[in-house]
Amino acid sequence: MKILVPVKRVIDPYVNIRVKSDQTGVETDNVKMSMNPFCEIAVEEAIRLKEAGKAEEIIAISIGDQKCQETIRTALAMGADRGIHVLTEEVLEPLALAKILAKIYEEEKPGLVVMGKQAIDGDNNQTGQMFAALTDLPQGTFASKIDIEGEQALVTREVDGGLQTIKINMPAVVTTDLRLNEPRYASLPNIMKAKKKPIDQKAPEDFGVDVSPRLKVLKVVEPPKRQAGIKVDSVSELVEKLKNEAGVI
Amino acid sequence: MTTLFYTEHANGQLNDQSLKAISGAKEFGDELHILIAGSNIDEAVNQASKIEGVSKVIHLDNSEFDNILAEKLTSAIFDISSDYNFFASAATTTGKNVMPRLAAKLDVSQISEIIGVESPDTFIRTIYAGNAIATVQSSDIKKVLTIRPTAFQMSVGGNTSCEVEKISPENIPSVSEFVKEELTKSDRPELTSAKIIVSGGRGMQNGENFKLLDKVAAKLNAAVGASRAAVDAGFVPNDYQVGQTGKVVAPELYIAVGISGAIQHLAGMKDSKVIVAINKDEEAPIFDVADYGLVADLFQVLPELEEAL
Numbered sequence: 001m002k003i004l005v006p007v008k009r010v011i012d013p014y015v016n017i018r019v020k021s022d023q024t025g026v027e028t029d030n031v032k033m034s035m036n037p038f039c040e041i042a043v044e045e046a047i048r049l050k051e052a053g054k055a056e057e058i059i060a061i062s063i064g065d066q067k068c069q070e071t072i073r074t075a076l077a078m079g080a081d082r083g084i085h086v087l088t089e090e091v092l093e094p095l096a097l098a099k100i101l102a103k104i105y106e107e108e109k110p111g112l113v114v115m116g117k118q119a120i121d122g123d124n125n126q127t128g129q130m131f132a133a134l135t136d137l138p139q140g141t142f143a144s145k146i147d148i149e150g151e152q153a154l155v156t157r158e159v160d161g162g163l164q165t166i167k168i169n170m171p172a173v174v175t176t177d178l179r180l181n182e183p184r185y186a187s188l189p190n191i192m193k194a195k196k197k198p199i200d201q202k203a204p205e206d207f208g209v210d211v212s213p214r215l216k217v218l219k220v221v222e223p224p225k226r227q228a229g230i231k232v233d234s235v236s237e238l239v240e241k242l243k244n245e246a247g248v249i
Numbered sequence: 250m251t252t253l254f255y256t257e258h259a260n261g262q263l264n265d266q267s268l269k270a271i272s273g274a275k276e277f278g279d280e281l282h283i284l285i286a287g288s289n290i291d292e293a294v295n296q297a298s299k300i301e302g303v304s305k306v307i308h309l310d311n312s313e314f315d316n317i318l319a320e321k322l323t324s325a326i327f328d329i330s331s332d333y334n335f336f337a338s339a340a341t342t343t344g345k346n347v348m349p350r351l352a353a354k355l356d357v358s359q360i361s362e363i364i365g366v367e368s369p370d371t372f373i374r375t376i377y378a379g380n381a382i383a384t385v386q387s388s389d390i391k392k393v394l395t396i397r398p399t400a401f402q403m404s405v406g407g408n409t410s411c412e413v414e415k416i417s418p419e420n421i422p423s424v425s426e427f428v429k430e431e432l433t434k435s436d437r438p439e440l441t442s443a444k445i446i447v448s449g450g451r452g453m454q455n456g457e458n459f460k461l462l463d464k465v466a467a468k469l470n471a472a473v474g475a476s477r478a479a480v481d482a483g484f485v486p487n488d489y490q491v492g493q494t495g496k497v498v499a500p501e502l503y504i505a506v507g508i509s510g511a512i513q514h515l516a517g518m519k520d521s522k523v524i525v526a527i528n529k530d531e532e533a534p535i536f537d538v539a540d541y542g543l544v545a546d547l548f549q550v551l552p553e554l555e556e557a558l
């Protein structure tokens with residue numbers, strides 16, 4: 001079985017975000033970038049399935065500018081076998097991404113597609129579900145456990161009330177939640193080896209799908225700042241303030 | 250311009266998150282229909298039919314929907330989609346699972362977790378863990394949205410019921426199957442509905458120590474939440490997680506105990522009305538958003554607090 005893992009390059013989760021003063025977006029120049037953490041979890045899960053003998057080949061895909069090559073290299077250094085880079089300077093919407101991924105799916109015919117539940121820049125949480133719709137595959141979203149049993153996958157999902165387990169036919173789409181695994185760091189020898197692994201370069205036009213935007217960002221602004229309040233010296237002072245000043249207890 | 254809002258329910262009651270999100274959905278078009286799914290749910294259907302501003306309830310009356318699977322529900326909504334301009338649900342795990350699948354079937358972009366409606370085609374949402382707020386205009390003819398419940402008021406019920414139409418779709422796909430659910434049992438109110446939340450972080454050290462929080466929560470009739478670090482360490486179940494990639498809450502009072510205040514945590518609670526931080530590190534970023542900060546050891550503070558309440 002082949003596993004496809006789409007990975008996104010995003011601003012590192014621990015970087016302070018700065019909104020551009022012209023309100024067109026967020027500053028990305030000279031900002032540390034990383035693989036989206038949920039995508040790291042997806043790559044890790046694919047590698048574990050391969051290590052368990054359930055998969056033969058892992059293909060990491062990234063759609064975006066030239067620098068996405070680095071993100072694919074990171075996936076290759078972790079243990080993916082080859083990469084596909086769809087080069088575009090546009091920031092595509094999840095629907096357009098899903099359309100491109102659906103075409104790659106048709107070509108590659110994987111048994112499983114593992115992706116992140118959410119990219120931490122746009123916070124969309126859509127691409128996996130959209131891809132599943134376009135390919136008519138079942139979806140196991142927000143997974144904290146995946147067990148492959150023959151032609152089916154048992155997926156434990158993190159839901160609002162706790163955990164839910166579903167059984168889905170394969171091929172299937174799984175999106176990862178935080179507790180699925182802890183991604184490994186790539187070792188130096190593996191980083192060196194990854195440099196020799198192949199990355200196929202494509203363009204959105206190669207897929208013959210409509211990737212035109214449906215949404216227009218009119219403006220991006222900073223959220224209202226919350227003012228820091230006061231420090232209290234004791235529990236009794238805290239309780240007094242909450243009762244008499246804030247009136248919340 | 251008609252909106253179809255998918256509402257969740259459990260134990261004969263509409264879900265509070267849905268009831269809040271419905272208020273957002275009222276701002277889209279001129280007419281609002283509610284979709285509710287499941288068998289033997291008359292009580293919840295009746296409640297839905299009385300919500301002010303709702304002109305019709307569509308009840309997907311079929312036991313196939315007693316547990317919601319995205320493949321089945323999107324197929325059923327798609328069947329009736331020609332009647333609607335807007336499709337929405339609360340940004341719950343169910344809404345997030347189902348709505349993007351529907352959007353792609355309809356060939357439209359989804360707008361996730363909106364916090365405001367500027368006009369019927371322009372919406373406001375947060376990006377980058379709430380560190381930026383985007384105003385987004387959609388050119389799609391049909392629009393699919395999820396709505397962040399904390400941004401809207403709870404919908405109220407009136408005395409009169411609207412029309413209820415029962416439908417039972419054919420050809421429900423069977424590529425997925427519900428196996429089981431392990432719901433977290435708690436005597437405490439639900440996190441997203443509670444007026445007061447007491448949350449613990451890595452500083453709690455272990456799951457056993459969360460009993461100290463439980464005792465304070467019991468005095469305040471509060472829900473108990475947690476940071477990702479506390480969930481990852483196994484102190485509490487996953488559904489306690491507050492934050493960018495967990496639950497978004499906005500109670501009257503949020504008490505953060507042994508939580509440092511990482512941006513991903515703040516994303517889930519900084520719209521709370523009053524924030525209290527209890528942390529032994531006076532430099533902890535949580536104090537930057539706290540109305541009342543107490544620099545102290547939580548193991549000393551929690552028993553005192555329980556006593557004082």
Ligand SMILES: Cc1cc2nc3c(=O)[nH]c(=O)nc-3n(C[C@H](O)[C@H](O)[C@H](O)COP(=O)(O)OP(=O)(O)OC[C@H]3O[C@@H](n4cnc5c(N)ncnc54)[C@H](O)[C@@H]3O)c2cc1C
Nearest residue numbers: 450451452476477478492493494495507509513514529547
């Ligand atoms: C992709 C991604 C998604 C994430 N999503 C979320 C999310 O949804 N929600 C979330 O919360 N985090 C999330 N995080 C994690 C986030 O970045 C932080 O790591 C996490 O919030 C830290 O949890 P914490 O504050 O409990 O732990 P720490 O940062 O370790 O803080 C513990 C605090 O406890 C204090 N403390 C320790 N002992 C005591 C004591 N005895 N008395 C008083 N104070 C004490 C310490 O001073 C410290 O400030 C996410 C991270 C990533 C990368």
Ligand SMILES: Nc1ncnc2c1ncn2[C@@H]1O[C@H](COP(=O)(O)O)[C@@H](O)[C@H]1O
Nearest residue numbers: 006007063115116118119124125126127
């Ligand atoms: N540009 C991209 N290239 C490859 N995969 C992507 C891209 N954007 C999103 N994805 C995948 O879709 C997941 C969810 O992203 P989103 O729907 O944007 O929250 C990510 O974790 C990735 O697995």
